[in-house]
Amino acid sequence: MKIYANGKCLDLSAPQIMGILNFTPDSFSDSGRFFRLDKALFQTEKMLNEGAAIIDIGGESTRPMAEEVSEQEELQRVVPLVEAVRQRFDCWISVDSSKALVMREAAKVGMDLINDIRALQQPNALQAAAELGLPVCIMHMQGQPRTMQANPKYADVVQDVLAFLRNRSAECIAAGVRKENLIWDVGFGFGKTVQHNYQLLQRLTTFCEDGYPLLVGLSRKSMIGAVLDKPVEERLIGSAVGALIAAQNGARILRVHDVAATADALKVWQATINA
Numbered sequence: 461m462k463i464y465a466n467g468k469c470l471d472l473s474a475p476q477i478m479g480i481l482n483f484t485p486d487s488f489s490d491s492g493r494f495f496r497l498d499k500a501l502f503q504t505e506k507m508l509n510e511g512a513a514i515i516d517i518g519g520e521s522t523r524p525m526a527e528e529v530s531e532q533e534e535l536q537r538v539v540p541l542v543e544a545v546r547q548r549f550d551c552w553i554s555v556d557s558s559k560a561l562v563m564r565e566a567a568k569v570g571m572d573l574i575n576d577i578r579a580l581q582q583p584n585a586l587q588a589a590a591e592l593g594l595p596v597c598i599m600h601m602q603g604q605p606r607t608m609q610a611n612p613k614y615a616d617v618v619q620d621v622l623a624f625l626r627n628r629s630a631e632c633i634a635a636g637v638r639k640e641n642l643i644w645d646v647g648f649g650f651g652k653t654v655q656h657n658y659q660l661l662q663r664l665t666t667f668c669e670d671g672y673p674l675l676v677g678l679s680r681k682s683m684i685g686a687v688l689d690k691p692v693e694e695r696l697i698g699s700a701v702g703a704l705i706a707a708q709n710g711a712r713i714l715r716v717h718d719v720a721a722t723a724d725a726l727k728v729w730q731a732t733i734n735a
Contacts, residue, residue: 461712463468463595463641465572465573465594466570468572470514470552472673472729475563475712475713476513477512477714477719477722477723478512478515478554479508479512479516479717479719480515480679481504481515481517481541482519482521483518483537483541484519484520484521497541497544500541510719511722513552514553514713515545515549515552515553515554516554517542517555518538518555520557522556522650528701531561531613534557538562538565542555542571543569543570544572553570554572555574556573556575556577557575558577558580558585560588561578572594572595574596575599575645576597576599577601579628580598580637581628586631590636591636596642598628598629598632598642598644598645598646598710599644599646599650600645600647601647601650601651602650602698606664610657612653616636617660618660621646621660625646629642642672643672643673643674645651645676646674646676648678648681648683654682654687657678657683658683661702661705664711667710668709676703677702677715678699679695679716680692680695680700680717681699696718697721698700699716699718699721699722700724704722711728714726
């Protein structure tokens, strides 16, 4: 399983690590620690040295209760950072955005992958993704970030999320997105209770059967905190274990804050497989 963009190939036969770079003043996990270009580039270099293959740049916090950011502000945050990372590093660059113009402008300066929590449902986003021809990750979310955790309900969370991803993929393909460019994300923490999240993790292999690469992001999230009863800054081991379980259940891209710990966990697992 491979994805291609801008003359590059990413081999997904083994799980790849996507390092999170939140270029926002209000991210849930790092409270804006990297909200300066020099600090963001330092963090990028650190994550790449620790084993990340992809850097996921986000200019809008999508934590629960988060306010939406204006298009102009997101452009000002994301585009110069994508350009700076592209000039300095040979890596895959993902942009975490739902806005068509951000996608288009980021693509001009070196974005390789669109990571859209709203699954290309914002105005003109689907058309932009189809025209850009880059890999795109579509995610399931019940509601919107500001309200999604109010009272999530499902008949069967696994089947409901699977039905959404299948339907949305068909719509994307009909609009011109190539099937081989689609990546699925079940959306841990996005309009789901703790139990919903662990049901999805337990049955993650169900989402691999359609042949789309699976991206999983559960790093430091409340589903980890709820089990450990620990604050965000003390969820490293829980997050690494969650990423490892996801990898064992078929995840191909692991979106994480703690790259070194995740890379170590994967190495031990792979040594066991290859023994």
